[in-house]
Amino acid sequence: xxxxxxxxxxxxxxxxxxxxxxxxxxxxxxxxxxxxxxxxxxxxxxxxxxxxxxxxxxxxxxxxxxxxxxxxxxxxxxxxxxxxxxxxxxxxxxxxxxxxxxxxxxxxxxxxxxxxxxxxxxxxxxxxxxxxxxxxxxxxxxxxxxxxxxxxxxxxxxxxxxxxxxxxxxxxxxxxxxxxxxxxxxxxxxxxxxxxxxxxxxxxxxxxxxxxxxxxxxxxxxxxxxxxxxxxxxxxxxxxxxxxxxxxxxxxxxxxxxxxxxxxxxxxxxxxxxxxxxxxxxxxxxxxxxxxxxxxxxxxxxxxxxxxxxxxxxxxxxxxxxxxxxxxxxxxxxxxxxxxxxxxxxxxxxxxxxxxxxxxxxxxxxxxxxxxxxxxxxxxxxxxxxxxx
Numbered sequence: 001x002x003x004x005x006x007x008x009x010x011x012x013x014x015x016x017x018x019x020x021x022x023x024x025x026x027x028x029x030x031x032x033x034x035x036x037x038x039x040x041x042x043x044x045x046x047x048x049x050x051x052x053x054x055x056x057x058x059x060x061x062x063x064x065x066x067x068x069x070x071x072x073x074x075x076x077x078x079x080x081x082x083x084x085x086x087x088x089x090x091x092x093x094x095x096x097x098x099x100x101x102x103x104x105x106x107x108x109x110x111x112x113x114x115x116x117x118x119x120x121x122x123x124x125x126x127x128x129x130x131x132x133x134x135x136x137x138x139x140x141x142x143x144x145x146x147x148x149x150x151x152x153x154x155x156x157x158x159x160x161x162x163x164x165x166x167x168x169x170x171x172x173x174x175x176x177x178x179x180x181x182x183x184x185x186x187x188x189x190x191x192x193x194x195x196x197x198x199x200x201x202x203x204x205x206x207x208x209x210x211x212x213x214x215x216x217x218x219x220x221x222x223x224x225x226x227x228x229x230x231x232x233x234x235x236x237x238x239x240x241x242x243x244x245x246x247x248x249x250x251x252x253x254x255x256x257x258x259x260x261x262x263x264x265x266x267x268x269x270x271x272x273x274x275x276x277x278x279x280x281x282x283x284x285x286x287x288x289x290x291x292x293x294x295x296x297x298x299x300x301x302x303x304x305x306x307x308x309x310x311x312x313x314x315x316x317x318x319x320x321x322x323x324x325x326x327x328x329x330x331x332x333x334x335x336x337x338x339x340x341x342x343x344x345x346x347x348x349x350x351x352x353x354x355x356x357x358x359x360x361x362x363x364x365x366x367x368x369x370x371x372x373x374x375x376x377x378x379x380x381x382x383x384x385x386x387x388x389x
Contacts, residue, residue, distance in 0.1 A: 026329050031355075032344045034336055041339040042369045044359040047236040049209050049316055050289050051364045052279060058239075061278045065271035077106070077267035078256055087273045092280060097207070097216055098224035099246035103255060104273065106265050108204055108233020111243030113139040114259025115200065115229060116171075118251060120145035125168030127161055129153065129183070131176045133202055134348070140171070142260070152176075155187040159195075167196040174217045175205040178345050178356060180317030185217065189226045198228045205317060208237030209293065213284040224248075238279050242268060289363040296370065297361040303374040307381075310389055316361040319345070320377065321354060321389035328355040331386050338376040 008016065023030055037043045052058060073080060080086075087104065094102040105111040112135035120126060120143025128136060131152045140147050148165060150158040158170070170192055172183040185201065192199045203216045211220035214237070218224045230246040245255060256262045297316040304311045309320055322328040325346055332344055335357070346355040359373065380386045 031325055031329055031332075031346050034332055034341065034344070037336070037341045038339070041336075041341055042365075042372055043341045044361060044365070044373075045341055045343045046362070047205065047360050048239050049237045049293055049360070049362050050239075050283065050286050051362050052237070052239040052282065055239075055282070057282065058275060058279055062271065062275045065274040069269070069271040071270050073269065074266055076263060077265060078263045080267050087268075087270075089273045089277045089280070092277065093244060094246060096213070096280060096284075097203075097230060097246050098219050099227075099230060100248045101246065101252040103245045103247075103252045103262075104268055104276075105243040105245065105262065106268060107241060107261075108133075108202075108231070108235060108243035109135040109138075110259075110261035110265060111231050111233070111245045112136050112202065113142060114255055114262040115231060115245045115251075116140050116145070117143045117260060118255045118258040119143070119169065119198070119200075119229070122146070125165050126171060127158055127168050127197070128171040129173065129176075131178060131181075132171055132173050133177060133204070136171050136173075136200070136202060140169075145169070153181055153184055155184050155191065158188075159191055162191065162195045162197065169198045169200060171200045171202075173202045173204070174210075175203075175315045175317065177205055177317065178349060178358065179319050180313030180315040180358075182217070182314045185221055185223055189223055193226075199226075200229045200231065201227055202231045204231070204233040204236055205315070207232045207234075208283045209290060209316065214286065214290060234276065237283065238276060240272070240276055240279065242272070242276060286363075293361060293363040296363070296365045296367075299367070300359065300361060300365075300370050300373065303370060304377070307374065307378055309377070317358060318361060319356040319358040321356050323355065323387045323389070324353045325355055327387045328357065330384075331380055331388060332357060334380045334384055334386060335376055338379070340373050340376045 090102045090104055116139025120140055122144045124145050126140040126145040126147045128149050129152055130149050148161050150161055170188055172188060175182055206217045208214040210217045218227055228248060232244050234240050234242040293316055300318050301311050301313055322331045328344060342357040342359045344357055350356060381388050
């Protein structure tokens with residue numbers, strides 16, 4: 001007996017048909033969906049920079065924390081913001097990054113959108129770097145701010161906009177997740193002081209990696225006291241799904257009651273916070289791994305540069321440009337066939353003709369693996385005649 005399923009209304013059916021044709025066109029999959037790596041392959045798809053995701057000590061801590069946890073707080077985070085119910089981890093994170101306060105959120109996206117919903121309005125102008133993370137753009141949009149983007153890492157363009165439009169909120173990533181460049185933070189602070197602007201710095205890809213004990217780039221540069229707000233996803237170096245907002249003002253007392261993700265999402269659970277505390281303690285002790293990470297990232301960047309590939313990266317995020325989506329698909333397939341796995345970034349993360357393949361270096365990457373990445377990319381260019389810029 002056949003069952004007739006309800007068909008979509010025609011206006012939605014046309015939308016679906018368009019998306020299926022436009023997006024699900026590479027072997028009936030999206031471009032970003034590649035093959036499954038084998039154990040011997042070089043896999044640089046994760047942002048687990050210090051290789052903590054499968055750390056035995058952290059995993060054992062999680063098991064014990066789950067077993068002993070008996071609190072039932074499966075509720076909105078808005079109900080657990082009394083001073084006596086706040087996790088001590090927030091105070092630890094504030095001290096770690098040299099800020100007055102810290103709030104923990106369910107994700108980096110929630111942290112950024114909640115913060116910007118709280119500090120933006122129709123009367124406020126936001127100056128945002130073109131390559132800033134989409135969560136920052138979305139937070140400013142949902143906060144109804146007047147959004148004025150400036151050219152990537154171009155302080156001169158930023159200053160021109162501020163002169164023309166007046167004080168506002170300057171938003172940048174400390175380390176940019178697509179191309180691995182580092183924001184001119186000292187210049188950003190200088191302009192903010194000069195023109196009376198507020199500052200929001202996203203340290204998702206630098207916290208735990210840069211600075212003394214991994215306290216971040218702002219701490220490394222001695223700028224923490226000069227910044228109004230810092231944010232981060234903890235799904236990178238901390239290897240756990242959470243986010244945070246740091247502040248040097250009283251806004252953290254208000255954000256939980258203004259930002260929609262903070263209000264309408266369930267709170268972090270006690271055993272999750274306990275694992276994050278243990279991860280923080282471990283990160284502080286990993287100076288050797290941080291040094292190895294930077295050394296190996298530099299080797300990979302220099303290897304690509306010596307091959308004539310233009311590398312913008314100044315960090316552990318190293319990306320190669322692969323042009324349009326069809327060429328990117330061919331490059332990705334060749335690399336994976338030869339045991340090298342990176343992450344594809346295409347629209348809407350990049351423009352349609354400037355897709356990239358990103359390699360997120362981690363502290364366990366060996367010299368032999370670096371040689372393999374470079375060798376396979378060289379063959380892709382010179383034997384397969386694929387476009388890699």
